[in-house]
Amino acid sequence: MITGLKRSVRRRRLLAGVDLRVPVGARVLVVADQPGAGSLLLGILAGLVRQHRGRFEMAGLQRADDSIHGWRRRVAYLPPDGGFYPWLSPDEVLELAATLAGFGRAERRRRVEMMIHRYHLGTDLRRPARRGGPAMLQKVGLAAAMISEPEIVLLDEPLRAVRDPERAELLSLPGPRRTMLIASQDPAAEAGLVDRIVLLRQGRVAVQARTQELAEQGLPLSLRGISALAELRQAATAEAATA
């Protein structure tokens, strides 16, 4: 739950009072009319960027804590480029992520093997991840984020260098109670991955709806389509108020 979140970057107000309630298990696409606003929202939720005003609650907690068994294991964040040191090998990244998550040696190995298999990391796991190109960096980043089986996953422009259908397969994160927020500037690419959409317009939530509603209105999953839905909703509200 997010209440009144505000944040400016270089005097541009990207978040001007965001109020949002995301149910457990929802797959939400966050789209914004201002570039960077969705990413900023996810950065704040991940505890990396401070909000100027407002508060939020995730996984039952009001702020990020640093305990190994608490918030950090339950919430995962994936930046566009993976985020880790690119000179680390995929094996080292996963091992490090599992170690920092507090798993014992046997459990670490089991989880690393599982992630290597699930995220198609191949067999060449001892070379620096950057040698595998941007796609490898992003896949390793996702695998590292998922190694602790988090309840909430925050994905900022995820796996842009990975082509469909592999991208769709990798981002179909299993788990009915797993909540996922994707910040994207290319909403059409997220079709099939999300069941809800949120549009941030001028830093506020202009519309929050199910993707099904878009389809019912015959609108595409794009910034234009979502904006049109917001206008339809606004018109309907105004009409109801007049009546």
Next chain:
Amino acid sequence: MSRLVAVAGLAVRDLWVSYRLLILVAGLLLAALPAALQAALPQQAAPLTGRLEPFAIGLAIALALTAGVAAWSLSAERSGGTAGWLVTRAVPRSVVVMGWFAAFAAVLLIGLLPSAVLVWLTLPLTEAQAIDPAGYAAAVAAAWAAGLAAVALGLLLGTMLEPLFAGAVALLAGGALLLPAVLGPLQELAMPPAPAAALVVLGDLQAAARPIADSLQSGGASLAAAGAILVLAAATMQRADL
């Protein structure tokens, strides 16, 4: 503790992979070169105090460079997202700062020890006998402590400024605090317990009246300053965007 070790290990590897570690160690070894070369030319030998002075000046420059690299490294860690990657994995922000500090402390030690040994070994026998080895070791240890304070200052700037700017400001600040003391214009900086006094003692070891006591005072003050600056850096990091 394990998280601190993990972060420090990553920091050392990052310094190694990017050649920054080599540059820092080379800088510290180069600081010993003028003193060593002077000793290799006995016919033109300067007085003993003159032999160690270039070493102290070289160290002041190398330590200022280390402060600059520390500032640049932590700032790049913030803006590059790797600090964020660690923080989203239950590594406290203060541990990120401390991990980098530990890495630079180790690098300083790796560079300073052989540098000091090289200078000692190249001193002519008669002159080496005139210097108290314990005084020399204390002065070198105090210089290391002054380096730690410079690194802490660099890390503090790295939590606040953009990489290149942070590096430049830390380099200049480190140089402004250490160089005037060894070059002579600012006597206040050269008096114990000022951190830079360690370098002055080292540069003028034979003439120093109480080299061990002065070095201990200066080293203690440097460690206290490093601790205080690190607390400040951790607090600033807590508020930084990653």
